[in-house]
Amino acid sequence: MRTIRGGVVPPVVTPLTEDRRFDVASFENVIERMLAAGVDGIFVLGSTGEVAFATDELRSQVVSEARRIVGDRAPLLAGVIDTQTDRVLDQVRRAQDAGADAVVATAPFYAVTHTPQVTRHFEILGAQSEVPVFAYDIPVCVHTKLDADMLVALGRSGAIAGVKDSSNDDIGFRRLALKNADAGEPLVLFTGHEFVVDGAYLSGAHGAVSGLANVDPEGYVRLHRAHLGGDVATVRAEQDRLARLMEICLAPRETTGWGSGVGAFKTALMLLGVIASNQLPQPFEGLAAADVDAVKAILAEVGPTS
Amino acid sequence: MRTIRGGVVPPVVTPLTEDRRFDVASFENVIERMLAAGVDGIFVLGSTGEVAFATDELRSQVVSEARRIVGDRAPLLAGVIDTQTDRVLDQVRRAQDAGADAVVATAPFYAVTHTPQVTRHFEILGAQSEVPVFAYDIPVCVHTKLDADMLVALGRSGAIAGVKDSSNDDIGFRRLALKNADAGEPLVLFTGHEFVVDGAYLSGAHGAVSGLANVDPEGYVRLHRAHLGGDVATVRAEQDRLARLMEICLAPRETTGWGSGVGAFKTALMLLGVIASNQLPQPFEGLAAADVDAVKAILAEVGPTS
């Protein structure tokens, strides 16, 4: 029950109260709604989960609460995002202690590294982590693209168990999937897409870690099951609807950057009655009224009915 | 017969002799092989077709010879690549005079422009061109990404007939396809992909302008027809094979940048006996022996049998 083989694994938002305290009740609502929809795992402290904003203390609390809520019902993955190897190792220990079944780590960032250092980074993480390590490929945040050959080699050596690909590089993903297939599939491959999950499945993804699954977990589960069942018409129709829904992240005008996407997810969840507030962590502010209205309009048109 | 509605439209290479003269006989072989494979159009003077290297005189000759070879058997598109509007208009006239059925133009480049200027650029081209204009979205060359809303508006006003998307931005392409659908499909959408044409079809592409179709036109025609017939298994198997074949462009070690891709296409065509030489235009050199061997090995494994 706690092994990660693919499927829909949403990167859970971290709800805040208006005065920016962790809103555990809302967090529980989000996760229970996902589990009811049939997701295959829960991923906390991803980029969507505000990992870059959370203090170490809050990070531990988020993982602990998630573990308590999820119990044995699904595997729990936790982001261990930090700048360089030794700091990430501290995060790994923190996540393990709080109950994570697996950790998700990026390439080093802030100080520039290249493939030899990135390789060594993941080798060290793999050797020292007690739980499986997933490599998180997210150049928009860390400004390094993970090399496909490196990833497959790390998979073969056992250093990493899989990849979450948020690189928006569909060529890179196809090449990774083919190389992984040729190597006997050592890696579980997740796409971080919201807009083109169907294309990623066609390329060989085993699952999807889509931020929009906070808002519409049933949609992504339906898409995944249709894909498994070979029902291409449903796959495409569901993906087209979800792509239209994802426009909520591009609608905000006052808040830009990271805040427009997660701000839209939180706003939609607030409008759906799942969480209490759309507050964002410092230095962001929750979406302004006009932007809330923009999200509301899209949600009314193509959003989930439950 | 000369209307462009989608399908496989390869961007034809421009074969050169060893001493860098235009090799018309080889050019004819490449095009005849494509037509025999059942392609839906011929695109000359694309990035693959060495447009950036060709003098105005050579450009006219390439279009004229292509027109002579193709006759009425297929529509002929020609790249009219130049830096800014007035220079592109000169290229449009040249391409029309030489017999092109449509022209393919990028955003302005060298001097930085933004969406208001790019819009005006295509409006002027649309107003002054006597043949349909396709917008060529290729940020790796022009360092501007075409805005989806702008493209659909240009389609609705009749300024452009379609888009060739070589932006490697699958989110952008999905959004463009949805917006185009919502507007009543004013645009014919081509993907410039080689690796993920199947995903682009799923997103709503009407056709593919794949450089690798120089080497394996039958493969891309097979993929396109399987897509039209709803045969997903064939689509994916053919795409996986073509993706493996596309590794020829990543294999060269001595030649990098533009030359590794087109150098590999020309080398494969030479090895297949279609063209006489793999020579590249100045300041590039044709692939070195070790790189030719690398191409040969991949071609032997996953290349076309005819």
Added chain:
Amino acid sequence: MRTIRGGVVPPVVTPLTEDRRFDVASFENVIERMLAAGVDGIFVLGSTGEVAFATDELRSQVVSEARRIVGDRAPLLAGVIDTQTDRVLDQVRRAQDAGADAVVATAPFYAVTHTPQVTRHFEILGAQSEVPVFAYDIPVCVHTKLDADMLVALGRSGAIAGVKDSSNDDIGFRRLALKNADAGEPLVLFTGHEFVVDGAYLSGAHGAVSGLANVDPEGYVRLHRAHLGGDVATVRAEQDRLARLMEICLAPRETTGWGSGVGAFKTALMLLGVIASNQLPQPFEGLAAADVDAVKAILAEVGPTS
């Protein structure tokens, strides 16, 4: 009189009438005002000179008219900007025929090249040009930074006579100047700066090709002569004033990209009575009224008095 050894060599704007014809009378006024100010050369068809917008026919006309106006009073440099080697060679012939004393060429662009190809490009240009070739380092337009070791080697071999550095990379410029000094100064080094010409002189520049010298040629001549005379206080005071004046290029709100800078130069020249119109080439429009006012205010405060 027509040898280029450094000093102030302004990149002359190309004035247009309201209906976008070449305004030769205004062009003559601009150049005569520069010569009266004591500039050391005239550079036409640079980025400021609208080279990317000018048809081949207009390019020839601009060089011819400049030659006629300048006569033997100063060396005349002409930009030969085009995508790749063979096209640049065509531009070199055109510039030579029209009377240029030297040509200014960038790295190849549109199709990606690296240092081996860039080297060969300049070697070919150097071998085939009948007049001296200056390398134009302008990554914002061509997206390639010229390598310092390559440039010095090209200088030693005689392929190029000098460099115009518009890369805004002061580390790169210092390194180039030191390497050039170590090699016996084969290259004449111009900075393309407006804001930090004093720093470039300190690093070893022999001259400045500053677009703002269209507006204030006397200021840049004064700065250069103070530098030659070791009068640091005047150098810095003049540079600070010119830096404040250069804010005209950052003031426009409606026009962005290339058009804000050259639009501001043309607007200032119009306000000073030197040229008739601030019109810009397609797809740009001349600065709007509010932006003209912004330029006017800065000009009144820190602009030239003559």
Added chain:
Amino acid sequence: MRTIRGGVVPPVVTPLTEDRRFDVASFENVIERMLAAGVDGIFVLGSTGEVAFATDELRSQVVSEARRIVGDRAPLLAGVIDTQTDRVLDQVRRAQDAGADAVVATAPFYAVTHTPQVTRHFEILGAQSEVPVFAYDIPVCVHTKLDADMLVALGRSGAIAGVKDSSNDDIGFRRLALKNADAGEPLVLFTGHEFVVDGAYLSGAHGAVSGLANVDPEGYVRLHRAHLGGDVATVRAEQDRLARLMEICLAPRETTGWGSGVGAFKTALMLLGVIASNQLPQPFEGLAAADVDAVKAILAEVGPTS
């Protein structure tokens, strides 16, 4: 004695033993040598000081030891580098507790922010820090360039005391210095340059935070004093020598990215007998033998004599 008004403030390396423990004795040697050279402050936990690699525990130790060593002899600045506001606030408290006189903070990173968020970030830091805050402009690490108008406004409001500019944007620095002058100099401006400190002084820098001052503190002090004394010939000669010495950071071939620069500094210090080992933190390795030789050769030619 502990107020920061400018001058030479080296970003101190963090020496490690071969088995990667903090080498306090070597650290003390580095700092004592700097103080003996007459530096105006000590900056620990900058990018050069391995802040991105150091665990929270090590960070506290580095600041504590630096405070103990420096005593009241100079102001002590400490980097408080972390991803977003709340995490940086934790680092601020840690640095204050360990004895820092001022903290140095970057724009938020990992999650994308724009100027409104960056402004709020520094406002919060300024309000909650008990010691002065310096803004650290280092786009190569954080991928955000700090806006000059924002910085001056933050200076006027008292949120920040100064700026360390490592943006390698000499236009931006000149504009910042002019705006700061116009506002009555609310900010102390440091350049992070090694190669063009003289140019930055000319533009208005009050001091230099040069990594190379680890290797040659006397050189940078000499340069600074010559600048204050108006001795341009010495300024330029010293800067040219230091620029040649800085080539040690570009010489390594096996180690690239962050490690080539700091690896070269540590190697030079080891060769000069100041520190015991040139070890680098995980995932880097200390420079290999051939790279050590390259550093040695440059050091012998243009390095410090003491």
